Amino acid sequence: MRQEARTINAQEIKKDFPLLQRKFYDKQLVYLDSASTTQKPSVVIESLKEFYEKYNANVHRGIYKLSEEATQLYESAREKIAKFVGARPEELIFAKSCTEAINLLAYSLELKEGDEILISEMEHHSNFVPWQQIAKEKKAKLRFVKVDEEGKLDLESLKAQLNEKTKIVSITHVSNVLGTINPIKEIADIVHKNSSAVFIVDAAQSVGHMKINVKDLDADFLAFSGHKMLGPVGIGCLYGKAELLQKMKPFLYGGDMIKEVTFEKTEFNDLPWKFEAGTQPIAEAIALAKAIEYLEQIEMDTVEEHDRILTQYALEKLRELGAKIYGPNERAPVISFNLEGIHSHDIATILDGEAIAVRGGHHCCMPLMSVLGISGAARVSFYIYNTKEDVDALIEGIKKVKKVFE
Numbered sequence: 001m002r003q004e005a006r007t008i009n010a011q012e013i014k015k016d017f018p019l020l021q022r023k024f025y026d027k028q029l030v031y032l033d034s035a036s037t038t039q040k041p042s043v044v045i046e047s048l049k050e051f052y053e054k055y056n057a058n059v060h061r062g063i064y065k066l067s068e069e070a071t072q073l074y075e076s077a078r079e080k081i082a083k084f085v086g087a088r089p090e091e092l093i094f095a096k097s098c099t100e101a102i103n104l105l106a107y108s109l110e111l112k113e114g115d116e117i118l119i120s121e122m123e124h125h126s127n128f129v130p131w132q133q134i135a136k137e138k139k140a141k142l143r144f145v146k147v148d149e150e151g152k153l154d155l156e157s158l159k160a161q162l163n164e165k166t167k168i169v170s171i172t173h174v175s176n177v178l179g180t181i182n183p184i185k186e187i188a189d190i191v192h193k194n195s196s197a198v199f200i201v202d203a204a205q206s207v208g209h210m211k212i213n214v215k216d217l218d219a220d221f222l223a224f225s226g227h228k229m230l231g232p233v234g235i236g237c238l239y240g241k242a243e244l245l246q247k248m249k250p251f252l253y254g255g256d257m258i259k260e261v262t263f264e265k266t267e268f269n270d271l272p273w274k275f276e277a278g279t280q281p282i283a284e285a286i287a288l289a290k291a292i293e294y295l296e297q298i299e300m301d302t303v304e305e306h307d308r309i310l311t312q313y314a315l316e317k318l319r320e321l322g323a324k325i326y327g328p329n330e331r332a333p334v335i336s337f338n339l340e341g342i343h344s345h346d347i348a349t350i351l352d353g354e355a356i357a358v359r360g361g362h363h364c365c366m367p368l369m370s371v372l373g374i375s376g377a378a379r380v381s382f383y384i385y386n387t388k389e390d391v392d393a394l395i396e397g398i399k400k401v402k403k404v405f406e
């Protein structure tokens with residue numbers, strides 16, 4: 001990987017990703033679905049292989065050297081990942097995904113009848129359905145911050161809905177449909193000044209794309225997934241303020257999350273292990289730390305700038321083709337759009353014929369789709385390995401889509 005100051009040589013970076021060398025229908029793959037999951041560099045793939053070839057043993061249990069080595073790698077990975085988001089290791093809990101991390105909160109932050117939960121209209125189902133279900137179970141009330149015409153959160157609507165009953169506010173950092181980057185620090189300030197609620201950030205679409213510091217954002221909790229930031233599937237993370245995590249009940253019960261078990265009772269383990277019952281995704285945690293090392297070599301400011309340049313380029317080209325684009329102009333590298341009279345699945349299918357991978361549909365945001373008054377949209381999303389040539393290929397592909405429907 002060669003790197004020049006402040007700019008990414010995406011063409012060179014692509015070479016680090018074996019999957020991006022694949023062809024479909026004799027055409028080079030153009031992968032434009034990183035918001036769904038990112039591709040993995042060789043260092044991450046090798047890390048998984050190396051773990052199973054050299055270090056595979058269960059952690060925290062064995063007295064023997066091999067288990068000690070596995071434990072050391074696992075806990076060092078935690079340190080690395082925690083530091084990456086500005087947290088302390090004991091505040092960083094491993095889960096299977098961002099979804100699982102949010103479910104942990106929905107169950108462990110004990111709500112009672114009459115409590116209020118505030119989310120927004122732009123939430124992914126992962127930060128929507130757990131709250132909807134727990135609200136139903138506990139007879140709590142679920143409320144929604146409005147999204148304005150531009151696709152931004154209406155902060156007046158946020159303020160107006162906060163009261164002494166609000167116990168949880170859970171908002172996405174970046175919308176996986178609109179690309180909107182929500183002003184998390186400002187939102188945290190509003191929430192903390194106007195309620196005693198805990199503030200949760202769904203950072204699934206942001207941690208791999210920009211510099212994040214949980215203390216600076218003043219988030220009480222922040223959840224993200226490894227597979228959306230070059231890491232493997234099966235590892236997610238939950239940051240939580242230690243004083244809050246300490247007060248919460250565990251999510252899952254079993255081995256490793258205990259200090260002592262008798263026939264009568266169980267004393268739970270210290271943080272973070274209190275929330276890590278059973279055998280965890282050890283190799284995946286270690287590989288996620290490798291993904292972070294890879295990102296750090298590039299530097300997050302550079303990643304963000306690359307995202308920005310590519311997204312602005314694509315927005316301009318898509319507008320020239322008359323696409324209806326959802327969300328604000330300044331955004332993360334996610335663009336959802338429609339072409340008049342053409343279903344998003346048809347767009348995705350025809351582009352697939354050109355070996356261009358894009359998503360079509362509701363993007364796990366059905367409530368937002370109803371706010372936008374659409375059933376779905378085509379979505380392209382970019383990452384460090386995407387080039388302007390990829391965008392040009394997309395644009396040529398869309399011209400073909402339009403021709404088919406002429």
Ligand SMILES: Cc1ncc(COP(=O)(O)O)c(C=O)c1O
Nearest residue numbers: 097098099124126176202204225
């Ligand atoms: C904003 C947002 N939140 C949460 C998730 C859920 O992530 P995962 O499926 O890795 O749990 C996604 C996935 O697309 C997302 O985009």
